[in-house]
Amino acid sequence: MSKYIMALDQGTTSSRAIIFDHSGNIVASLNKEFTQIYPNPGWVEHDPMEILDSQIEVAKAVLEKTGIKAEEIAAIGITNQRETTVVWDKNTGKPVYNAIVWQCRRTAPICDEIKSNGFDKEILKKTGLVVDAYFSGTKIKWILDNVEGAREKAENGDLYFGNIDSWLIWNLTGGKAHVTDYSNASRTMLFNIYELKWDKDILEYLDIPESMLPDVKPSSYVYGYTDKSIFGVEIPIAGDAGDQQAALFGQTCYDKGMAKNTYGTGCFMLMNTGEKAVPSKNGLLTTIAWGIDDKVEYALEGSIFIAGAAIQWLRDELKIIDNSPQSEEYAQRVSDTNGVYVVPAFVGLGAPYWDMYARGAILGLTRGVKREHIIRATLESLAYQTRDVLEAMQDDSGIKLSALKVDGGASANNFLMQFQADILGVPVDRPTVIETTALGASYLAGIATGFWSGREEVAKNWGVDRHFEPNMDDETREKLYAGWKKAVERSMNWAD
Ligand SMILES: Nc1ncnc2c1ncn2[C@@H]1O[C@H](COP(=O)(O)OP(=O)(O)O)[C@@H](O)[C@H]1O
Numbered sequence: 001m002s003k004y005i006m007a008l009d010q011g012t013t014s015s016r017a018i019i020f021d022h023s024g025n026i027v028a029s030l031n032k033e034f035t036q037i038y039p040n041p042g043w044v045e046h047d048p049m050e051i052l053d054s055q056i057e058v059a060k061a062v063l064e065k066t067g068i069k070a071e072e073i074a075a076i077g078i079t080n081q082r083e084t085t086v087v088w089d090k091n092t093g094k095p096v097y098n099a100i101v102w103q104c105r106r107t108a109p110i111c112d113e114i115k116s117n118g119f120d121k122e123i124l125k126k127t128g129l130v131v132d133a134y135f136s137g138t139k140i141k142w143i144l145d146n147v148e149g150a151r152e153k154a155e156n157g158d159l160y161f162g163n164i165d166s167w168l169i170w171n172l173t174g175g176k177a178h179v180t181d182y183s184n185a186s187r188t189m190l191f192n193i194y195e196l197k198w199d200k201d202i203l204e205y206l207d208i209p210e211s212m213l214p215d216v217k218p219s220s221y222v223y224g225y226t227d228k229s230i231f232g233v234e235i236p237i238a239g240d241a242g243d244q245q246a247a248l249f250g251q252t253c254y255d256k257g258m259a260k261n262t263y264g265t266g267c268f269m270l271m272n273t274g275e276k277a278v279p280s281k282n283g284l285l286t287t288i289a290w291g292i293d294d295k296v297e298y299a300l301e302g303s304i305f306i307a308g309a310a311i312q313w314l315r316d317e318l319k320i321i322d323n324s325p326q327s328e329e330y331a332q333r334v335s336d337t338n339g340v341y342v343v344p345a346f347v348g349l350g351a352p353y354w355d356m357y358a359r360g361a362i363l364g365l366t367r368g369v370k371r372e373h374i375i376r377a378t379l380e381s382l383a384y385q386t387r388d389v390l391e392a393m394q395d396d397s398g399i400k401l402s403a404l405k406v407d408g409g410a411s412a413n414n415f416l417m418q419f420q421a422d423i424l425g426v427p428v429d430r431p432t433v434i435e436t437t438a439l440g441a442s443y444l445a446g447i448a449t450g451f452w453s454g455r456e457e458v459a460k461n462w463g464v465d466r467h468f469e470p471n472m473d474d475e476t477r478e479k480l481y482a483g484w485k486k487a488v489e490r491s492m493n494w495a496d
Pocket residue numbers: 011012013014263264265266307308309310311312324325326327328408409410411412413
């Protein structure tokens with residue numbers, strides 16, 4: 001009777017519900033954008049209640065739109081913007097503060113202090129992460145130190161911390177399950193990715209009570225059931241993974257050396273490194289890909305903070321395009337950027353630079369520069385940033401990619417994908433389903449509940465929509481890329 005799986009994909013800019021059938025095809029999808037809150041320069045917040053409401057609203061609406069009954073949903077898979085931090089009172093269910101978003105830079109001074117004490121080396125060794133305001137640990141500390149009464153409540157055991165996955169699961173199960181999965185835990189900067197437990201030394205250093213933290217479970221596992229009041233029936237919640245790890249799973253990168261790049265708000269390249277965690281020499285992160293059947297697999301990750309968000313900036317702040325897809329048409333009206341580079345370091349730079357104080361820059365402006373050039377340069381910046389992390393990844397892993405699998409909203413842009421192949425000198429493969437984040441969460445939930453037998457079965461669903469072959473001579477490629485490196489240098493170490 002149950003014919004479908006529903007994925008709830010809670011991203012940085014929108015909450016999405018997608019229903020998949022047994023062949024991994026999208027039956028229906030709905031999404032809702034929600035408010036981005038910028039209280040100070042470099043600060044980013046979300047309202048956890050708006051996130052929860054928008055997520056439940058699209059889940060109900062997608063069922064209504066298709067006429068599919070809740071009984072026909074075999075399981076729900078959750079996937080989420082990672083690192084974003086919610087702290088709530090477990091007695092009232094109310095957040096004590098807005099969610100502090102992964103992009104938020106407010107905890108840069110805490111990170112500087114960690115580095116000046118040399119504790120960053122210990123953190124890197126235990127968590128695989130470069131100390132940065134990106135991760136949840138310092139965000140929790142900031143809330144406990146700055147929200148009146150929060151520390152006292154936390155010490156009394158009244159507060160829960162969660163990334164968005166935990167916040168959603170706790171609410172969807174009617175407050176029964178306070179859980180997360182290995183992939184999300186590995187993004188908190190509090191989880192020892194080798195011993196697979198919360199790290200007492202880091203918790204002590206940051207003064208975070210362990211009682212706030214969720215139980216860590218596999219990524220494909222029945223965490224609980226939706227409260228009857230939501231869909232009228234109880235549906236198992238059986239998949240949970242951070243959105244980038246879910247995309248790796250949805251792209252069926254199940255073997256060591258397989259990699260994908262997701263072009264959403266940010267851009268995240270992950271390579272499966274199997275049962276071995278590979279430390280990086282080049283500013284990449286070592287992270288948990290997923291935990292299945294009590295075993296974890298690891299990945300190397302290049303995290304780029306601003307990708308599609310730069311296209312939204314062209315739309316919402318500069319107002320030089322009406323919608324994101326229009327960027328493709330404008331970019332193709334000119335044959336190059338007229339020497340312009342856009343470095344979208346709006347919230348600092350992630351991999352491989354890790355500069356919390358870098359800020360955005362437009363370089364190479366002359367009087368002949370038109371909006372088409374700026375739009376094209378903004379799109380090209382996604383491809384240059386990807387080359388930065390691909391080079392680091394190939395060096396760390398010793399593996400040369402024969403093709404790069406892509407997905408996410410901005411991978412629909414053909415100009416960008418062709419330029420990407422050109423600037424990498426590596427072919428780019430776009431699959432038929434570019435909503436691989438949601439697909440991966442569905443696979444995890446479907447595998448846990450027997451809807452699919454396992455990875456071998458779902459791997460058969462992957463197919464190419466379009467292959468982009470590099471078509472640029474080496475000299476042009478290297479000249480353009482050298483210009484990018486020069487532009488990045490100018491944007492670094494800017495903010496106080
Ligand atoms: N055709 C396009 N060209 C360029 N960017 C696009 C295009 N379509 C969507 N985007 C960008 O992709 C992002 C949305 O992708 P999505 O995968 O939904 O992201 P997220 O999960 O981070 O919310 C937005 O930032 C949007 O600007």
